[in-house]
Amino acid sequence: MKSGFRDWSDVRVFMAVMRAGSTLAASKCLDIAQPTVARRIEALEHVLGLTLFERDTKGFQPTPEARDLMAEAEALNGIFAPDETTLAWYAAKGMTELPYPAFGCGAGTARCCGAAAADGLAYNPARN
Numbered sequence: 001m002k003s004g005f006r007d008w009s010d011v012r013v014f015m016a017v018m019r020a021g022s023t024l025a026a027s028k029c030l031d032i033a034q035p036t037v038a039r040r041i042e043a044l045e046h047v048l049g050l051t052l053f054e055r056d057t058k059g060f061q062p063t064p065e066a067r068d069l070m071a072e073a074e075a076l077n078g079i080f081a082p083d084e085t086t087l088a089w090y091a092a093k094g095m096t097e098l099p100y101p102a103f104g105c106g107a108g109t110a111r112c113c114g115a116a117a118a119d120g121l122a123y124n125p126a127r128n
Contacts, residue, residue: 013040015073018066022059
């Protein structure tokens with residue numbers, strides 16, 4: 001399967017839905033509107049020609065194809081996410097903001113969005 005991720009936002013939204021289990025919970029983690037999350041997932045499914053989630057009253061249940069794609073997303077996250085050493089360096093310098101966007105993070109929780117959110121570090125675009 002070729003990668004269907006067109007940009008980092010696709011990866012971030014997909015990972016948030018996978019981790020949160022619904023577009024509503026993912027939208028809260030990412031601090032974006034739920035309809036936007038739903039549209040991004042539908043667009044990703046269209047590009048890939050796959051159904052990534054079974055929708056039901058309990059939320060979004062990932063298909064085997066979604067689990068395969070999650071492995072790719074996590075690999076990308078491992079390459080581009082700030083590691084513990086980087087986060088510790090910023091914290092030691094007294095910085096509360098990263099000068100670049102922490103991959104997978106929004107204004108939400110670490111449960112959905114990863115290590116930088118857990119450490120309370122935020123992206124400040126004014127620093128770029």
